[in-house]
Each structure stands twice: as structure tokens, then as C-alpha cells.
Amino acid sequence: MDKMNDEFSLAKTRLAKDIVGEIVMSESPEKVIKKWRSIFKVSQKRLANELGITPSVISDYESGRRKSPGIKMIKKYVDSLLMIDEERGGQITRSFAKPEDSGASVSSAVIDIKEFHSGMPASEFCRRINAGLVVKANSEKEIYGYTLIDSPRAITELSFSELVKLYGLTTQRALIFTKTTTGKTPMVAIKLTSMKPGLVILHGLSVVDEVAKRIAEAEGIPLAVCRLRSVDDIVESLRDVQ
Amino acid sequence: MDKMNDEFSLAKTRLAKDIVGEIVMSESPEKVIKKWRSIFKVSQKRLANELGITPSVISDYESGRRKSPGIKMIKKYVDSLLMIDEERGGQITRSFAKPEDSGASVSSAVIDIKEFHSGMPASEFCRRINAGLVVKANSEKEIYGYTLIDSPRAITELSFSELVKLYGLTTQRALIFTKTTTGKTPMVAIKLTSMKPGLVILHGLSVVDEVAKRIAEAEGIPLAVCRLRSVDDIVESLRDVQ
DNA sequence: AAATAAATAAGTCAATTATCGATTATGGAT
DNA sequence: ATCCATAATCGATAATTGACTTATTTATTT
Numbered sequence: 001m002d003k004m005n006d007e008f009s010l011a012k013t014r015l016a017k018d019i020v021g022e023i024v025m026s027e028s029p030e031k032v033i034k035k036w037r038s039i040f041k042v043s044q045k046r047l048a049n050e051l052g053i054t055p056s057v058i059s060d061y062e063s064g065r066r067k068s069p070g071i072k073m074i075k076k077y078v079d080s081l082l083m084i085d086e087e088r089g090g091q092i093t094r095s096f097a098k099p100e101d102s103g104a105s106v107s108s109a110v111i112d113i114k115e116f117h118s119g120m121p122a123s124e125f126c127r128r129i130n131a132g133l134v135v136k137a138n139s140e141k142e143i144y145g146y147t148l149i150d151s152p153r154a155i156t157e158l159s160f161s162e163l164v165k166l167y168g169l170t171t172q173r174a175l176i177f178t179k180t181t182t183g184k185t186p187m188v189a190i191k192l193t194s195m196k197p198g199l200v201i202l203h204g205l206s207v208v209d210e211v212a213k214r215i216a217e218a219e220g221i222p223l224a225v226c227r228l229r230s231v232d233d234i235v236e237s238l239r240d241v242q
Numbered sequence: 243m244d245k246m247n248d249e250f251s252l253a254k255t256r257l258a259k260d261i262v263g264e265i266v267m268s269e270s271p272e273k274v275i276k277k278w279r280s281i282f283k284v285s286q287k288r289l290a291n292e293l294g295i296t297p298s299v300i301s302d303y304e305s306g307r308r309k310s311p312g313i314k315m316i317k318k319y320v321d322s323l324l325m326i327d328e329e330r331g332g333q334i335t336r337s338f339a340k341p342e343d344s345g346a347s348v349s350s351a352v353i354d355i356k357e358f359h360s361g362m363p364a365s366e367f368c369r370r371i372n373a374g375l376v377v378k379a380n381s382e383k384e385i386y387g388y389t390l391i392d393s394p395r396a397i398t399e400l401s402f403s404e405l406v407k408l409y410g411l412t413t414q415r416a417l418i419f420t421k422t423t424t425g426k427t428p429m430v431a432i433k434l435t436s437m438k439p440g441l442v443i444l445h446g447l448s449v450v451d452e453v454a455k456r457i458a459e460a461e462g463i464p465l466a467v468c469r470l471r472s473v474d475d476i477v478e479s480l481r482d483v484q
Numbered sequence: 485a486a487a488t489a490a491a492t493a494a495g496t497c498a499a500t501t502a503t504c505g506a507t508t509a510t511g512g513a514t
Numbered sequence: 515a516t517c518c519a520t521a522a523t524c525g526a527t528a529a530t531t532g533a534c535t536t537a538t539t540t541a542t543t544t
Binding site for chain 1: 500501502503504505506
């Protein structure tokens with residue numbers, strides 16, 4: 001998977017969610033459904049063909065005769081629009097790509113990222129990757145995923161606002177900073193962006209900076225130090241976390 | 243409506259769409275549905291009460307017995323979660339707010355914003371607000387909304403990446419820059435961010451800068467000059483656009 | 485360990501969707 | 515005025531959802 005394609009599928013996935021969100025939350029979903037088909041310039045016939053149904057069915061959705069289509073149908077509808085566009089070169093999808101989809105900078109700083117289906121207490125997450133809690137505030141709070149960050153890269157290569165963007169994704173998640181020296185910079189960044197991850201894990205150091213600790217305490221963010229040697233070990237330990 | 247409340251409802255609306263998008267596009271929507279209820283720490287009973295149904299129905303959705311719930315149900319489900327959270331002070335919703343929801347900077351530069359349900363050719367949009375096309379490339383392309391920008395503010399007060407964010411919202415839309423002097427700065431900004439609005443309208447000038455024109459031509463973006471005197475006149479002309 | 489609350493499961497039935505096929509507009513081109 | 519493609523409407527039908535009870539299993543709390 002080359003980078004081009006990776007970026008495209010990122011944009012596609014995000015756009016799909018956006019479209020679906022707009023459809024479902026709208027006061028008149030029919031209109032929104034229709035609007036997107038017309039944006040993608042796909043005829044009912046072509047789309048019906050892709051979906052393996054009759055054009056009249058599509059008309060029914062778009063006219064509002066079916067007031068509450070099932071989510072499977074909506075998913076297929078949107079997936080098909082995006083697939084047809086991709087066959088045509090992905091023009092429309094690309095035109096809706098947001099800057100953050102390019103991921104040029106962000107993704108190079110993010111080593112790994114995962115979502116859980118059920119919550120896991122911060123303390124248990126720590127155990128899994130052999131991390132010791134330094135600040136225990138709220139360590140029983142549940143987290144629902146993690147982001148593993150190459151911190152030298154994140155700090156030096158990303159702009160402040162890109163950091164904000166990165167951190168914005170992380171509430172209810174664990175943020176793991178690798179290759180840190182004192183832990184001060186990441187915690188200051190967290191403070192400045194006024195974001196509250198569910199857990200912060202520092203890697204690559206032994207003694208945690210006092211300022212970093214104080215910030216964690218003040219913000220009520222549990223802070224831990226991971227004792228695994230390499231970044232690969234961390235990735236490995238997290239492999240089978242559901 | 244005070245600003246606090248405005249920001250909150252923005253965060254709420256966006257979060258609702260995000261949750262719905264995640265549910266619908268997921269391989270196993272049941273799990274995602276359940277995950278969000280548990281994030282909001284709402285019991286099936288409490289939620290069922292809010293929805294006016296029996297707890298077992300909720301269990302049905304979350305166990306996957308109903309494989310494709312209707313979008314109306316999903317909307318109610320998510321709306322109820324957010325409503326319950328709001329009654330409790332909106333803690334969880336707030337914790338998911340993204341920096342851009344605060345809108346402190348962006349919204350001060352955006353004067354007006356609207357979405358259309360059906361497309362309108364760029365040329366027709368120009369007629370509506372008494373704007374003359376200077377660069378006619380792609381002026382028959384359809385647009386689906388507009389963003390009216392206070393450009394002095396946008397240029398001086400917003401950072402580059404916030405501009406990117408702003409421009410990212412604008413593909414397939416008309417961007418109207420008010421109070422411009424030559425039109426060069428906005429077009430250079432567009433070039434730099436490599437974003438392609440469906441139409442750019444400049445307001446407040448008579449002669450368009452040559453560089454601005456050349457950029458528009460090269461990028462294939464139709465460019466027009468609006469002859470209405472005040473910004474209020476523009477807002478007024480756009481009032482009854484569907 | 486008992487008691488209470490929360491969540492899941494199974495059986496049932498009415499209301500709706502999902503779907504078709506045939507018919508009837510609509511809106512451009514010729 | 516006519517033709518063609520696209521879209522909308524409508525009636526009929528099988529499949530599912532939306533929903534209720536009641537019973538059972540699985541946490542929590544005491």
C-alpha cells in the first residue's frame with residue numbers, strides 16, 4: 001500500500017462517516033441522500049446497478065416514502081457512491097479531503113493507533129505494557145483506545161496546531177509518548193492545548209520531571225512510565241489487546 | 243443564546259454526527275452502539291426510559307438481534323445519550339469537543355454560512371448577488387453552499403493552519419471574501435493551501451489583481467467581483483437562497 | 485452469601501421496510 | 515412535436531424491525 005492510496009482511503013473513510021452522519025442526523029434525510037448522489041453525479045440507474053436493486057427503490061428512499069432506512073442500506077448506499085467515484089478516479093472524494101487527511105505530518109509521528117470496543121481501566125492498560133503509575137489520579141477511569149506517538153517527531157516536526165489536532169483525537173484514550181527524556185515537553189503541550197487524555201504513558205526515561213508530575217496531578221490525568229525497552233516491544237504487547 | 247451554550251451545542255451536533263458515522267460504517271454496529279452507551283455511563287433502563295421503550299429492546303440492538311436498525315432509531319438513540327449527558331452537566335460531550343468547536347477565531351471571521359439541498363451553477367449564484375465573472379473557468383460547475391468571510395479578520399487574525407481548516411470546509415462551495423483591496427492575498431492563500439472552492443467572490447474592490455486572476459485561471463476556479471455596496475446587502479441577497 | 489440491579493435471551497405479533505414491476509411524469513435534445 | 519433517458523409513483527409481497535412480556539444470566543452491593 002503506497003502512501004497515495006493510503007491517504008485516499010483515509011479521506012474515503014472519513015468522508016463516508018461524514019456523509020452518513022449528515023444523513024442520519026438530518027431533519028429530512030431524503031434530501032440529504034439525494035444531495036450526495038447528485039454531488040457524485042451518479043444516476044439512480046447506475047447506483048441501483050451497483051447496489052443490486054431496482055432504481056425505483058432508490059427513488060423511494062429519496063422521496064421519503066421509506067422514512068427510516070436501515071443502517072445497512074445507508075452504508076451500502078454511501079459505500080457504493082464512493083466506490084463508483086473511485087472507479088472514475090476518485091475526483092469527488094479527493095475534493096472533499098480535509099487537510100488532516102493528508103496525514104503527511106501527523107501520520108509520520110503516529111506509530112500506532114487502535115480503538116477498543118469496550119472500555120479498559122487505565123490501570124489495567126498499564127499492566128499490559130509493563131508501565132508503573134507515577135500519578136494515580138483517576139487511574140480507574142476507562143479508556144477506549146490508544147495512540148502511540150513518536151514524540152521527538154511530534155514535538156519537532158509538528159506545528160502547535162497540528163499537535164492540537166492530534167491531541168483532540170485523544171480524549172478517553174491513552175497517549176503513549178516514546179523516546180522521551182523527562183516527560184516535561186509532552187505534559188506542557190497537553191496543558192497548553194487544554195486536552196485531557198484518559199492516560200499518559202511516557203517511554204524511554206527513568207526519572208519523571210517534577211513539572212510534568214505536577215501538571216498531571218493538577219489536570220487529573222493518570223501518568224505512567226513504561227519499562228519495556230524498545231518501541232517494538234510496546235507494539236508487540238498491544239497486538240492482542242481487543 | 244450565550245456563547246457558552248452556542249459552543250456546547252456545536253460540540254454536541256458534531257459529536258452526534260461522529261457517533262452515528264462510526265455506528266453505521268462499522269463492521270459490527272452493535273458493539274459500537276454499546277460502546278457509546280457505556281462511554282456515557284447510561285444504563286439500558288435509563289436510556290429505555292428516555293426513549294419510551296423497554297430495556298430489552300435496547301439489549302436487542304446491542305446484541306445484534308436487530309441487524310439493521312432504522313436511522314430514525316439510531317438518531318433517537320444518540321440524541322437521547324447526548325440529552326441525558328446534558329442534563330447531567332454535559333461532561334462527556336464536552337470532553338469530546340474538538341479545538342475547532344470552540345470557534346473562537348474561525349467564527350469571528352465567518353460572517354455567514356449556508357448549505358443548499360440541491361446544486362446551483364456558479365454562474366447563477368453570481369447573478370443572485372450581482373457579481374460579475376472575471377475568470378470564467380468552470381463557471382457552470384455546481385456549488386452546494388457558501389461561506390461569507392470577513393477577509394481582513396481571516397487574514398490577520400487566523401493562523402495559516404486555521405485558514406487551511408476554514409478552506410478545507412469549502413470545496414463545492416462559494417467562498418465570498420468581503421472588504422478586499424486587490425484580491426491577491428485570498429487567492430495566494432487558496433493557492434498555498436491547495437484547496438479548490440467551487441467559486442470565489444471578491445467584494446470591496448473594483449480592479450482585480452493580475453496575480454489573483456492568473457491563480458484562478460491556473461487552478462480552474464471561477465472568480466467574480468461582487469458589486470453590492472455593503473456586506474449587509476450581500477447577506478440580504480442570500481437570505482432566500484434555498 | 486444474599487439481595488438487588490443490570491443485561492441478555494426467547495417467544496410473539498403488529499407495523500414497516502425492502503423490494504419488484506409496471507406505469508406515469510419531467511426535462512432536454514432532435 | 516416527438517423521442518429518449520432519467521426520475522417519480524404506486525400497488526403488492528415477503529422479510530425485518532420495533533416492540534412487549536416474561537424468564538434467565540450476569541454483575542454489584544451489602
